Amino acid sequence: MDSALFVRPADYADAVDAAAIxxxxxxxxxDPAGGGEPLSTYTKEHLVASLAARPQAFSILAIDGQTPVGLVNCIEGFSTFKCKPLINVHDVAVLASHRGRGIAALMLAEAERIGRARGAVKMTLEVLSGNAPAMKLYRRIGYEGYQLDPSMGTAQFMQKWL
Incomplete structure (x- = not known):
């Protein structure tokens, strides 16, 4: 790991952090792992303000020297079974030039630290089944498929556009 590389929570009110996000x-x-289409103009113009308007949202940035190279966006949810917060890791992004250097693991450790400080009982995330490097990382740092009763199988992530 480079000594010039560090991770920290993003400041949504800071223009440099906002541009980095x-x-x-x-x-x-x-990137193909993210759907292969750039963000819309609307999203680019409103994303950071919309995150800032949600106290349950937080982001982690990885910076190499002065260059932003990684991002994790998290949204606090709620575990009804445990009656405590949970942290959903919504996005994990590392620039292609910096992949394979442990940056995602560092950002996720920082997200976990914040989650623990918020009293969260668990972290959740979604990952495409074909993203082998991400799957390997997530398993290595303790993530596993979600299930309640093994006879019922593992949970499947689904969506419906509104």
């Missing part, structure tokens, strides 16, 4: 999320969205 949009740039990194746009790079992720444009």
């Amino acid at each position: 949009v740039m990194l999320l746009d790079a992720y969205a444009s």
Whole structure:
């Protein structure tokens, strides 16, 4: 790991951090793992203000020297079974030039630290089954498929556009 690399919570009110969030999320969205399409103009213009308006949202930035190279966006949810908060890791993005250097693991450790400080009982995330490097990382740092009773199988992530 480079000594110039560090991770920290993003400040939604800071213009430099805001620009970094949009740039990194746009790079992720444009990547095949993120859907292969850049963010819309609307999203680029409103994303950071919309995150800032939600006290349950927080983001982690990875910075290499002065260059933003990684982003994790998290949204606090709620576990009804445990009656405590949970943290959903909504986006994990590392620029292609910096992948394979442990940056995602560092950002997720920072997200976990914040989650624990918020009293969260667990972290959740979604990952595409074909994203082998991400799957390997998530398993290595303790994530596993979600199930309640093994005879019922593992949970499947589904969506319905509104």
